[in-house]
Every structure is written in C-alpha cells, then in structure tokens.
Amino acid sequence: MYRVLDESSGNVVGIKVEGKLTKEDYDVLVPYLENLIQEHGRVSLLCDMTDFEGMELEAFWQDFKFGLRHLRDFERFAVVGDQRWLEWCTKAFSPLMKTEAKYFKPDQLTEAWQWVRSCAPKTAESRAR
Numbered sequence: 664m665y666r667v668l669d670e671s672s673g674n675v676v677g678i679k680v681e682g683k684l685t686k687e688d689y690d691v692l693v694p695y696l697e698n699l700i701q702e703h704g705r706v707s708l709l710c711d712m713t714d715f716e717g718m719e720l721e722a723f724w725q726d727f728k729f730g731l732r733h734l735r736d737f738e739r740f741a742v743v744g745d746q747r748w749l750e751w752c753t754k755a756f757s758p759l760m761k762t763e764a765k766y767f768k769p770d771q772l773t774e775a776w777q778w779v780r781s782c783a784p785k786t787a788e789s790r791a792r
Contacts, residue, residue: 664681664683664684664685665678665681666678666679666681667695668709668711674738675706675707675708676706676707677709677710677776677779678692678709678711679711679714680710680711680714681714681715682714682715683717684715684717684718684719684722686725689726690725693725696708697733700733700736705735705736705737705738706736706737706738707738707741707779707780708737709741710741711743712742712744713745713769734762737761737762738763738782739779740763741766741767741775741779742766743768743769743772743775744769749766750766753765763782765778
C-alpha cells in the first residue's frame with residue numbers, strides 16, 4: 664500500500680510505500696500521478712521505500728507501462744530506502760530514465776525532500792529541446 668505524504672505540494676509529490684504494492688494501489692496511484700503531470704507538466708517524485716516488501720506481478724506491469732508512457736514527465740526522482748538493491752536499481756536505471764534519479768538512506772529523508780524541491784519546474788519550451 665502507499666500514501667501521499669503531507670509534505671507534497673505543487674509539482675513535488677512524496678509517496679510512502681508500505682508492505683506490498685498491489686494492482687489496486689496502482690489503479691488509484693496512476694490516475695493521481697497522471698493528473699499531476701497534466702496539471703504541472705513535469706513532476707518531481709520522492710518515494711520512501713523504507714517499508715517496501717515487494718509488489719504483485721500486475722502492479723509491476725502497471726508500473727512498467729506507466730514508466731514508459733511518462734519517461735519525460737518527471738523532473739527528479741528520489742528513492743529513500745535501506746535495501747541495497749534499491750540503491751543499485753536507482754543507479755542502474757537512472758541513465759535510462761529521462762530524469763535525474765538519486766538514492767537516499769532513511770536518515771537522509773530531509774535531504775531527499777530538499778533535493779526534489781530544489782529543481783525549478785522547466786517551461787514547455789525547455790522541455791521540447
């Protein structure tokens with residue numbers, strides 16, 4: 664399951680993932696993120712994965728499809744967690760994403776928020792380049 668964090672505002676959203684992500688989670692999360700993208704153009708996302716325990720196959724598939732559709736719609740993507748594979752995935756997939764991605768440890772949550780907020784939204788003209 665997930666919840667949107669209170670610190671979220673404007674084009675910066677934080678999500679806390681707890682337990683196992685399901686297809687039903689993505690049935691709500693995907694439209695929420697797509698509305699933010701439609702409203703703001705580009706979004707910066709912080710995912711606190713400290714309590715993440717995996718995801719259903721259907722959820723993985725929805726995440727994959729969403730990622731492909733919105734490769735250019737994220738300004739920055741911060742991953743917070745204490746699992747080594749999350750750090751590895753963030754570094755490995757960062758060059759494939761059309762966004763800046765960075766991994767933070769749980770005790771760096773404040774720094775992660777500062778980092779995602781420090782990126783000024785780009786204009787439609789600069790995104791087209």
